[in-house]
Amino acid sequence: MNNTENNKPHKLHRTTLIIGAVSLALIVILGILYFKNRSEMKVLVDEMVQEKEMLTYEFENLALDYDSLQTSSDTLNTMLEREREKISHLIEEIQTIKATNASKIREYKKELTSLRRVMKNYIVQIDSLNQSNKALQEENQQYKKKVTTMQSTYSKLEVVKETLQEKVEIASKLETFNMEAEGLNSKGRSTRRTSRISKIRICFSIQKNITAKVGEKNIYLRILRPDGALLYHSKDDLFEHENQKINYSAMRTIEYGGQELDVCLYYQVDAGELTGGEYIADVFADGRNIGTLHFNLN
Known part of the structure; x- marks a missing residue:
């Protein structure tokens, strides 16, 4: 127990x-x-x-x-x-x-x-x-x-x-040859004495040119006196040259057919306008100078 x-x-x-x-x-x-x-x-x-x-x-x-x-x-x-x-x-x-x-x-x-x-x-x-x-x-x-x-x-x-x-x-471009200048008295006779000249005649021949435009052409003449003065009658007598308007002494319209052509232009001289010495005549057509001539008047 x-x-x-x-x-x-x-x-x-x-x-x-x-x-x-x-x-x-x-x-x-x-x-x-x-x-x-x-x-x-x-x-x-x-x-x-x-x-x-x-x-x-x-x-x-x-x-x-x-x-x-x-x-x-x-x-x-x-x-x-x-x-x-x-x-x-x-x-x-x-x-x-x-x-x-x-x-x-x-x-x-x-x-x-x-x-x-x-x-x-x-x-x-x-x-x-x-x-x-x-x-x-x-x-x-x-x-x-x-x-x-x-x-x-x-x-x-x-x-x-x-x-x-x-x-x-x-x-x-038209070209001239045989340019001649001549003073004419009142009877149309040739003279170089400025006191007797009533007209100045510029004659020339335009050469044959088959590439030039044919038809009517204005021929312009500028005559410079020995003192450089331009002979002209009216300020309205103008033509275009090198993009400007300039006076001309005489102008004539011709019929150009591409063949050789004889042309004469006349400038009517005013009394006492001329002096003795060397003159310069420039001819223009189609806006270009196509001929220049130096001539003397007494």
Whole structure:
């Protein structure tokens, strides 16, 4: 009886020790599991943070890739700007979410893939447009070269034309020969005494010229006295020479047919108008001086 009673406390003490040992073991095991899980969780969280940072980095690189796209198309530029704004908003959103929000991270990854695919499509379009622009630029350069060549040819032809016109003008200029001057008295007799001269007659021959224009021509005569004064009767007696109007002493209209032609012009002298010395007679036609003669009167 006593042995039984003595064994009871011993068994109770032994049970308590076993329970305590088991509890301690459980506590130790639970502690180990807790710290192990905590460590694993920390590693997982760190990985998710890195994944978020990497995702942000990839979106930023994508934004730079979009910024590098250049095109001359206003429509494409508008669409590219829209994509850039979208990427900028997504970067801001990613920075605000928690790294542990796995579902959101997956959504952004899908969006990143989609945006990359869209960008590749834009690259193809821009490359095609650039190729077309390059072809147009080359075609434009060829066109400019042709235009430059044509302009150069035209300029040369203009020079040739002007040269030919000058030659034609020179060739068509009337020329005189056998010019003679004579003073006539009131009876039509020849005299060189200025006091007796009532008319001055200038005669000459116009050379044959088949390139000159035929038809009526006005022949003008200018006679200068020894003192350089022009002999003329009216200030209204004018003709055009070298783009200005000048007076003439006498004028006659002839019919020129391209063949040699003899012509005489007369100047009616006013009383006391003449002086002794050397006179100069110039003949004009078609706005050009076609003959000059120096003669003396006493």
